[in-house]
Amino acid sequence: MGTIFAIGGGEIGNLETLDIDKKIVESANKTKPKALFIPTASSEPQACIDSFNYVYGEKLGCSTDVLLLLEGKTSNEQARKQIMSTDIIYVGGGNTSMMLHVWETYGVDKSLKEAYKNGKILSGLSAGAICWFKSGHSDSQSFYTKDKWDYIRVEGINFIDAMICPHYNEDTREDDFNQKILEYDEIGLALDNNSxxxxxxxxxxxxxxxxKSKAYILYHLNGRVVKEELINTAEYKSVEELLNR
Incomplete structure (x- = not known):
């Protein structure tokens, strides 16, 4: 199986997540790994592509490529070929629900499942973190109306059986995510920016x-939400023990 890096938030172009990005590149165990950027969620702006090329190309020494889906010039087979011919897949942030809908149209979700089975490194920030999980806490409604909107639960590809909340230390996400845990009775993982x-x-x-950034696990117990901080230790720990609450 592959490796997944889910990043809670931060500005990649400002090098806020550079220490995490280094870990992602190191995990490929190659001198010059291939890194594919998928910026669907942000509507594929050139500025985001330039930031990725700067960090993963110039700073971290990868050979970079980008998968563009919104212009209608990429076939399903071409999308699959780009995904399967890379070492690292990095998904950018933005509108999670729109992104997942576009992926389904192009079969990208199926290709990513194939990539995971073939040992590719899957990574991403915000929407690019949510997509790998059973579900996620999303601000997708804010992309359609700036005035009245609510955080929603969106369905992900489901490699990890949990609900994830990126940007946990922003706005009212903490309180709203706690309510989502009670409502859906799922194991929750919460990531501050830069974790x-x-x-x-x-x-x-x-x-x-x-x-200063933190990560947590949350779960429903006797009608209340229990939250425990996850510490960054040198050793890896069991996923089974993490999610068996």
Whole structure:
């Protein structure tokens, strides 16, 4: 199986997540790994592509490529070929629900499942973290209306059987995510900006690019939400023990 790095948030172009990005590249165990950027969720702006090329190309020494789906010039087979011919897949942030709908149209979700089975490194920030989980806490409604909107639960590809909340230390996400845990009775993982969780061969590890950032596990117990901080130790820990609450 592959490796997953889910990043809670941060500005990649400002090098806020650089220490985490280094770990992602190192996990490929290659001198010059291939890194594919999928910026669907942000509507594929050139600025995001340039930031990825700067960090993963110039700073971290990868050979970079980008998968563009919104222009209608990419076939399903071409999308699959790009996904299967890379070492690292990095999904950018933005509108999670829109992104997942587009992926389904192009069969990208199926290709990513194939990539995971073939040992590719799957990674991403915000929407690019949510997509790997059973479900996620999303602000997708805010992309359609700026005035009145609510956080929603979105269905992911479901490599990890949990609900994830990126940007946990922003706005009212903490309180709203707690309510989602009570409502859906799922195991929750919450990531502050500049923190990440790595899953590898049934083990996990917390990474941080800012020591003040935190990661948590939340679960429903006797009508209330229990929250426990996940510490970034040198050793990997059992995913089974993490999610068996």
């Amino acid at each position: 990440a969780i790595e899953f590898k061969n049934n083990f996990y590890k917390i990474h941080k690019s800012d020591l």
